[in-house]
Amino acid sequence: MAEKVLMKGNEALAEAAIQCGCKHYFGYPITPQTEVAAYMSKRLPKEEGGVFLQAESEVAAINMVLGATSAGVRAMTSSSSPGISLKSEGVSYIGGSDLPALIINVQRGGPGLGGIQPSQSDYWQATKALGHGDFQLFVLAPSTIQEMVDFVSLAYEVGEKYRVPAMILSDGMLGQMMEPVEFPTKKDEPVADKPWATNGHQNKRKKNIINSLYIQPEELENLIKERYERYAKIKENEQRAEEFMCDDAEIFVVAFGASSRVSRSAVMQARAEGIKAGLIRPITLWPFPDKTIEKNVDKAKKFLCVEMNMGQMVDDVKLVVNGRKEVEFFGRTGGIIPTPAEVLNEIRKIAGKEN
Secondary structure, three states, rough: OOOEEEEHHHHHHHHHHHHOOOOEEEOOOOOOOHHHHHHHHHHHHHHHHHEEOOOHHHHHHHHHHHHHHHHOOOOOEEEEEHHHHHHHHHHHHHOOOOOOOOEEEEEEOOOOOOOOEEEEOOOHHHHHOOOOOOOOOOOEEOHHHHHHHHHHHHHHHHHHHOOOOOEEEEEHHHHHHEEEEEOOOOOOOOOOOOOOOOOOOOOOOOOOOOOOOOOOOHHHHHHHHHHHHHHHHHHOOOOOOOEEEEOOOOEEEEEHHHHHHHHHHHHHHHHHHHEEHHHHHHHHOEEOOOOHHHHHOOOOOOOEEEOOOOOOHHHHHHHOOOOOOEEEEEEEHHHOOOOOHHHHHHHHHHHHOOO
16 A cells, blocks of 8 residues: 655645656646646656656646647646636637637636635636636536545546546645645556547557637537537536535535545534434536436425635535525635534524524
8 A cells, every 4th residue: 555645735646647647737827726737847857758848828828738638648737726817718719629628717706806716706717707708618526635636647647538638626725735645657648549639640540630620510519419428428427516415415515625634533522412413515517517416306394505705616506406496505705614512503504593
């Protein structure tokens, strides 16, 4: 068994990407994700024979990722909320070119410059509108540093299987905290198994062209429809969620990422008070794990969504529940992390046992 190493979340993300064969990083510093770039700057050129480039802007960085991944290499970028907004046009180009790429968002408070404290206020951006046009990203929400490590590999594998960009939606709390982690066996950078890549054809096949511009509307419509057929397969095959104490639960707390850590503690305290609470933790934010919500609707009395924002994922929960049960919301925003006591009090209110 591999030895565990105590690492900060941001640095664990970077090392996990290296272990998965990523040798091409393009980014720009912004709090609270700068350690990702700093770690890559030390490891990639000097120890891995890779490429680290601090671009002149976030816009430049994401377009460098577009170029690198076009050639079939595993490339990545990382940023925090305002920087991800700047990258959004390039992300749309990547999605419109049917390319896999890894994008890390270590969220901070917003809108605007906001603050540098943890937040989950980029949920809508990541799942609904990270760039213009009809396209989606595969979005993962880790809740531990080990998951941050594990999800790097998953993001690359799913992205390459379906030719879609993938995002790991972290936040300032997870990025800055430290936990022991175990890394997978290191892999070489896979290139040869990507027949779409512009990596030279040696006169053995037709040349590949990476493009997102289609002048004829019928051609663009057909391509988008084909893309959405792939999205349907992702929705069917790649939904992921964790259920905690849900077998006999009546009050279902739904929370992702850092909020789920707080909510788990609150659920355990509620159980100690005789309240039948359970936790549903979405792991994939897109595709949203509607199957897990759906199978618990009938036995639920109420749902409580806990988020570090003013209410974003709660909309997706309401869409699945579709009015059959009440869906309530509790959130803190601006960089404030909800406490287990606050969430427990909301559970008590729903159970009619408020102190």
